[in-house]
Amino acid sequence: MRRRTTATPRMSAGARRESILNTTIGCIAQFGFWGFTIRDVAQAEGITEAGLLYHFKGKEDLLAETLKYADHVNQIAIAERLGVEGVTGDVLADGIAYHCDHGLKTILAATVETNAARPELVRLYALLESEALSADHPVHAYFKERETNLLREYAFAAARDGVADPERTALQALSAMEGLQLRWLNDANDIDFVAEWSALADLIIP
Template identity: 75%
Template structure:
């Protein structure tokens, strides 16, 4: 007599877990194709749910993009803070950067950021692609990236004062520009770039 087998019901994801899974999948798609290069259907199919199911959690592609950036901001801030040994950074607000939670200078913070990013190329690609797209004023996150740069430069200047530089605002601009340029060379992959090693050489020139 054949044994009767029972199909165990699959455990359903909680709403919180499903949202996180959707956001992580969206990070992957945006880092490959940018905002204009993916669809709600792409993400839904990757999650094995319907488009209507995805739109239950995120009402539009634009809202999905906004929430994906918030998720990326939180996870990035926490990862960098942990790498630097900084306590109390939750990543909940973009304009409250790591420099305001520690006594580290810009040289240390920027180096810690690069060291963290070197292990997270997908996240770096996400920001690089979106920032490039958002140069267009009709892009959904054009204003977001404008404000993000203002906040970063303000935070970097605040940190640069601790390094004793003559002009913290100018140093902040130079450091951010150099970091973004080196990231692009690194992501391009056409050259064998030692991202961390090259950054340490650059930051020694900018902040001796």
């Protein structure tokens, strides 16, 4: 039942790697780290598990690289929307607010507009964030640090806006945005994510 008798790579190593990462985003978004299998990913790619493991050391490595890739894609997209230069896409090193002097409302509007176009990526973060609440999770530390950095960035931006309590406003804004994301994902297309966020931001960010 062999389809090909000769080993004929249909993709370059780089292209295959990126293709695998995009496929993995979908798999982890659906089942989480504990639930997804490298077999699922390999089958969706049309290769075997052994083939996939040539590109990534193992399941945990695949998770780490997928998150790094997702961050990269996401940060670049948000930065472009804000007209910011010189962003590498490393969320833990860079951040957004550091690179510009936008207000919190502008930053979050750009974030929401970007996310609205990529529900699968939002699902990935939503599920991994909940999974990673456990101290034993492979990316527990990553998500703890990520939250700290986001809150710091948002607080910086809020401070520029002249908000009375920037830390609290940052906490409230992040909470409301992530909560609204869940409603949006759960209701499919019944709610207008961008419009609802705009209304909510007006209540939280003066």
